[in-house]
Amino acid sequence: xxxxxxxxxxxxxxxGAAAVAGAGVGVAALAPGLKLIEVAGAAPRAPGxxxxxxxxxxxxxxxxxxASGCDACVKACATENGINETVKDARQGSxxxxxxxxxxxxxGQEHSLPMLCxxxxxxxxxxxxxxxxxxxRADGIVLVxxxxxxxxxxCMMACPYKARSLVHMPLTEQNPLxxxxxxxxxxxxxxxxxxxxxxxxxxxxxxxxxxxxxxxxNDPASxxxxxxxxxxxxxxxxxxxxxxxxxxxxx
Amino acid sequence: xxxxxxxxxxxxxxxxLLAAAGTPMPQLKIENxxxxxxxxxxxxxxxxEMLKHTRDRTMRQGIRGEKASLNECINCHASKTTGSVLGPxxxxxxCHTYAAVKLDCWDCxxxxxxxxxxxxxxx
Ligand code: SF4
Ligand code: SF4
Numbered sequence: 001x002x003x004x005x006x007x008x009x010x011x012x013x014x015x016g017a018a019a020v021a022g023a024g025v026g027v028a029a030l031a032p033g034l035k036l037i038e039v040a041g042a043a044p045r046a047p048g049x050x051x052x053x054x055x056x057x058x059x060x061x062x063x064x065x066x067a068s069g070c071d072a073c074v075k076a077c078a079t080e081n082g083i084n085e086t087v088k089d090a091r092q093g094s095x096x097x098x099x100x101x102x103x104x105x106x107x108g109q110e111h112s113l114p115m116l117c118x119x120x121x122x123x124x125x126x127x128x129x130x131x132x133x134x135x136x137r138a139d140g141i142v143l144v145x146x147x148x149x150x151x152x153x154x155c156m157m158a159c160p161y162k163a164r165s166l167v168h169m170p171l172t173e174q175n176p177l178x179x180x181x182x183x184x185x186x187x188x189x190x191x192x193x194x195x196x197x198x199x200x201x202x203x204x205x206x207x208x209x210x211x212x213x214x215x216x217x218n219d220p221a222s223x224x225x226x227x228x229x230x231x232x233x234x235x236x237x238x239x240x241x242x243x244x245x246x247x248x249x250x251x
Numbered sequence: 252x253x254x255x256x257x258x259x260x261x262x263x264x265x266x267x268l269l270a271a272a273g274t275p276m277p278q279l280k281i282e283n284x285x286x287x288x289x290x291x292x293x294x295x296x297x298x299x300e301m302l303k304h305t306r307d308r309t310m311r312q313g314i315r316g317e318k319a320s321l322n323e324c325i326n327c328h329a330s331k332t333t334g335s336v337l338g339p340x341x342x343x344x345x346c347h348t349y350a351a352v353k354l355d356c357w358d359c360x361x362x363x364x365x366x367x368x369x370x371x372x373x374x
Contacts, residue, residue, distance in 0.1 A: 047316025050308075137313050145310050146359055174361045176322050181359030196315050 044198030055139040056121075057190055057245060058217040059204070060224050060233065061113060064250040065211035068112035071099050076206030080191060082175035087168070094165040094180075096188040097203055102251070111251050114203065114212070117142060117163040117188035118236065119245030125155035125164065125187075133185075140217075140245055141192050146184040155185055160237055163187045190214075190245075217245070277345040283327040288318055302356075321360050329364045337362045 045051070077097045078084065087093040097116040103109070119142050126134045126142065133149035136142045144155075144164075156164045164187040167180060174180050177193040191201035199205075204212040215224035227233075233247040287294055289301075301319035308314045328342035329335055336343040337357055347354040 045313070045315065048314060051313030135311060137311070139313065143310070147306060147310070170358070174359065176325075176361040179359040179361075184359070192313070196313060 045196060051137045051139040051141075051196075053138040053140075054218060055216050056218040057119065057140050057195060058215065058224055058228075059116075059119075059190075059201075059246045060213040060227055060249060061246065062211045062213075062249045063111050063113045065209040066111075066113050066207075067209055068101060068110070070112075070208070072206045072208055073097055073114050073203035073212065074099060076202040077188070080175070080194075080202035081178045081189075082173065082180065084173065085169060085171055092168050094167060094186060096165070096186070113248060113251065115161065115163075115236075116203075116246065117159075117190075118161050118242070119188075119190060121243035121245070123242065124158040124160065128154045128158040130154060137192075141190050141195070142187070143189055143192065144185050144187065146179060146181060146186070149184040151183040151185060153185060159187075160240055160242075274349060277349045278340060279342065279345055280330065280340060282329065282331055282342070287327070288323075321356060325362065325364050329362075334363045 074097055081096060083094050083096065085093070097114055099112060100115050102111040102113070119140055121136075121140065123134070123136055123142050126136055128134075130152065131148050131150055133145045133147075134142070134155050135145060151166060153166055156162075156166065164185050166185050167182050170182045171180055178189075180186055191199075191203075194201060200214040204214045213224050213227065215222040217225055217228065219225055220229075227249075228247060231249060233249050234251050235242075235244045235247055238244075289297075298319070302321065305317040305319045309317060324343075325336055330338070330341060333341070335341055338344060341362075343354055343357070343362075
């Protein structure tokens with residue numbers, strides 16, 4: 001209850017601040033021909049500025065470029081997020097991103113593609129979480145608040161993409177920017193700590209084939225929005241109508 | 252008024268006696284004295300509230316660069332020898348053990364300074 005009140009209060013002060021900032025930008029700072037929505041997507045946010053729903057972070061993965069047997073993205077993710085624990089049973093290890101190989105049994109056609117949290121617009125993990133730990137940020141990034149997660153794993157059962165893992169053992173040597181610990185569920189964060197600094201996720205940066213593209217789907221000028229508008233892309237299990245942040249091309 | 256004064260004097264006299272008789276007082280080494288984000292009494296009393304509100308805003312709203320941050324605590328207060336705020340004599344652990352307050356931040360957060368060169372030397 002007191003948490004609610006804190007949130008409401010800060011939301012109100014944010015709306016006030018945004019109105020003031022908006023007025024200022026409209027009058028003076030905006031260069032000719034530059035739309036407000038572009039400003040929102042490009043630069044890292046200033047300290048103190050919250051994530052905004054003017055941005056919807058998304059990823060486009062071109063499976064025709066993704067090489068079978070290459071796991072550069074998986075390795076880069078592990079390094080960036082400090083996933084380095086040794087597990088006796090590989091099925092109990094954390095998996096934020098994995099490579100999967102698909103084969104159409106009828107035609108024999110094969111695909112290899114990275115699979116990660118799809119950052120659903122209507123995330124079932126958030127719907128079922130009994131504590132409010134699973135949450136979606138204003139800019140569409142779905143996260144687990146480990147301060148609140150009780151490790152019940154409802155979200156793991158609800159996620160249609162098998163995107164989440166539970167940490168089974170005590171951890172040490174975490175990346176200071178990516179806290180992780182025993183008894184909490186975790187999943188791909190889109191490297192939120194990098195995105196907030198204006199960088200792209202580690203997997204996208206590491207892909208040698210440039211098969212992954214990250215950007216603001218809400219900004220019509222961004223490369224990802226233009227490609228999604230022009231080319232045919234697929235949402236995995238589009239029938240679930242979750243409006244995914246991750247789209248694939250070529251499957 | 253007189254009773255209050257007597258009470259105060261008794262408290263002042265008693266505190267060191269009790270401390271001497273029971274658990275030894277925490278022996279803190281302040282690696283970076285005199286430049287914390289708030290005066291020492293306020294930090295002692297309120298650091299957990301500061302961190303809690305920062306944590307919720309950063310995590311849930313994406314607000315970065317807040318005044319209070321665990322990473323900054325470490326960068327100033329990690330021991331120059333162990334690089335950590337934990338362990339015997341560690342900045343966090345010493346008081347928490349004395350006060351018998353469970354300290355679980357470091358189950359998930361990294362208790363050592365990310366950059367070994369940065370240990371306790373922030374200006
Ligand atoms: S892919 Fe799974 S974990 Fe990610 S937002 Fe959707 S339901 Fe949640
Ligand atoms: S495991 Fe954690 S995040 Fe998942 S549903 Fe339970 S409390 Fe929520």
